[in-house]
Amino acid sequence: MKIPNTILAMLGGIGLTLFSLWFGQHNHLLPVPATADAALVDGLFNTMLTVSVGLFLLVQGLLIYAVIVFRQRPGDETDGPPIRGNIPLEVLWTSIPAAIVLAISIYSYEVYNAMGGLDPMAAGGTAIAHHHHHGGAAIAAPLDGMAPDMGNGRQVAYGVGADPDSMGKGPDVTIDVTGLQYAWLFNYANDGIMSGDLHVPVDQDVQLNIVAQDVLHAFWIPQFRLKQDAIPGQMTQLRFKPTVTGHYPIVCAELCGSYHGAMRAEVVVDSPEDYAAWKTSMVAAAGLDQSAIAAAIPTKQLSDADYLAPYGAELGIDPGAIAQLQP
């Protein structure tokens, strides 16, 4: 006896659903998540992948089935049945995708909020102004003319701010990040450290204030699932809490010139002890060479190039890149 088509179709649907669910959870398509927020993004991705794989298999399955079963038989020059439409069916396949994208939108909104994307502080706050008047000034100084209201606390910054739990609280660590052709500079203003690699303590709330010196760059750490353009004259920010110690790449993701592909740095998520040790070593190293002298002079009195020159050799930055900073 022949198994009814409805049963077969139902079994196919169940199989398709199970495979989609399994694939969505076991895709191994993303690098290791190294922040709390990254895990949220991965959950969202896995869900969207599950839905996508299901719909993909459905459409491909229908197409392949149709091509095999409804192929023109040799010698058959007749037409198919004259069906012009089916309103209930059309309503169904309009409303199901609508419901799916609505659900994905709500889920995305929730994830974005949990990451801190909707933090009102990210849209202008005292934290940004505060740090501007510290060491960040060395980098930001030439930009003052471009963004005259940067220091008055109403400057709008873009990016991902504090998650709802830590909203209103200041970050544990604040680092000023500058993108320039073709390097990232990390300025730990409170510690007087300037570095070409980013060190952050694990499980601490870290805020990056990002600017660009010359052209657009984009600061991306794939393992953090975070990316934000660095814009000349416009501060942006990222705030995150790394949860897994290790070394991860920092990638420039916005075309910035011929060496764009080489504009890479490293973020090191340190244990608290390693982080303290690294800071000590950086301060000590700075004390041994001229950069200590440079650092001791109020930065406003030095041009950026003069300020950065001693660090340049240390960080392996092309002197030409620093020379470009000359106003």
Next chain:
Amino acid sequence: MAQAELSTAPAPDIGLPETTPWWKYFTFSTDHKVIGIQYLVTSFIFYMIGGALATAVRLELATPEVDFVSRELYNQLFTIHATIMIFLWIVPAGTGALGNYLIPLLIGAQDMAFPKLNALAFWMIPPGGLLLIMSFFTGTGAAASGWTSYPPLSLVNGKAGEFIWILSVLILGTSSILGAVNFFTTILKMRAPSIKINTMPLFCWAMLAASILILLSTPVLAGALILLSFDLMAGTNFFNPAGGGDPVVYQHMFWFYSHPAVYIMILPVFGTISEILPVHARKPIFGYKAIAYSSMAISFLGLIVWAHHMFTSGTPAWLRMFFMVATMVIAVPTGIKIFGWLATVWGGKIRLNSPMLFALGFISMFVVGGLSGVMVASVPFDIHVHDTYFIVAHLHYVLFGGSVFGLYASIYHWFPKMTGRMLNETWGKIHFVLTFVGFNLCFLPMHYLGLMGMPRRVAEYDPQFATINAICSIGSYILAVSTIPFLVNAIYSWRSGPIAGPNPWNALTLEWTVASPPPEHNFDGVPVPKTGPYDYGFVKQGDRRRKISDLKASDILGGA
């Protein structure tokens, strides 16, 4: 089941009707069919140039190191590749070639509303394209800041190449606007009296939607580029932060055009797919009105989603949320089309010939691009994959898997009408298989590259991605080679393929009621179609109508 039968007798080989002499194609002809073919051949030549540039890009990326071209030249290669593929291939082929050739024939008109404007629009393409290619030979090379040409980078690269790029895109954009004025007017005002707006072929709906987008958005791009050229040449500071300008404003203006541009490139192909599927599945289009109006919905929504290209830029949170939801909503009208097409072929008598293979390949590949499109609309996920190879994969599934597969389907479908001769089926199938395999080998793995951390527009990359990039490069070589069987087939068949006759596919739209190629004035008098454009199963050869109303849904779903 009972069926209307259509004559299948092969057309007698009586030679071609009077054809357009070859030299006419090099003149300022106002015949829409000549202009359509001018667009098609010109844009295909640029497609091959753009493809050669893409192959050079993949040769560079075959290894992680910079070894094939210099970094400077690499940036020029992908910049000009994208500019050519968009402004000199897909836009002019989809709107200019198909729109011009088909619209008057489909609506029973003798020509476009403004034939001279039409010729002018075409003749702006060759100088625009030649300028762009010649910019490689300026002292500092061609434009190298990506097809997006974001300031401040576009202001500090070689000025000559950048200025020529702006000039070229302005010329091509103007050509596109002139074309759209013509399509819009022709579709609304030139239809034969018996062809109502709600019964006209769906390609006309799609072109109406695309024309509206061109008319509303292209001027904004022109404005952005003119201001950019002032910043570049006259030292103004509209977008230059060094003088107080705002580079993010440029991004808004650029994407106000360039996101609708995606729909300008895909809508005409949506239209031709809606024409091709019913013919080769021998069934009426499923849900005419839903497909027609979804084109208009896509056109409208396409205007309010541009900032989803700027989720990691200077875009405030509320704007990111608004554009996320608006972008997601586009999946609904797009889904309506996909499911309508599936229902069209379901239960039909599918002829698996070259046009149908490319049309089904289009659905299959475009779905992938559509699904990844919903993913990248999601702000938290897009923050991770923006400006990575995931986006490169997504956009090529939409623009190659979508637009180019659709263009090939259209060329295979209407080649007999345009030339009066049939293409070779075997070589068509070889072309399809090579294209399908090469395309997926090249672009499917790119999703993974982007997710794992490879940014786009780089000449060098982390060696951990070497193997997958090598696979992508092999795919791109197959894709490059796949063009050869098509070219040989097209050139050979144009000269000496079998005579097609007026209606080799037994199709019902008006262009198939006239000779192949059609006479200069298309129709003798005003044509009165005896059937609707999609009345398969309803009609018998001749003008007798026969309705088959005793079919039940179970007859179709049962697959008999």
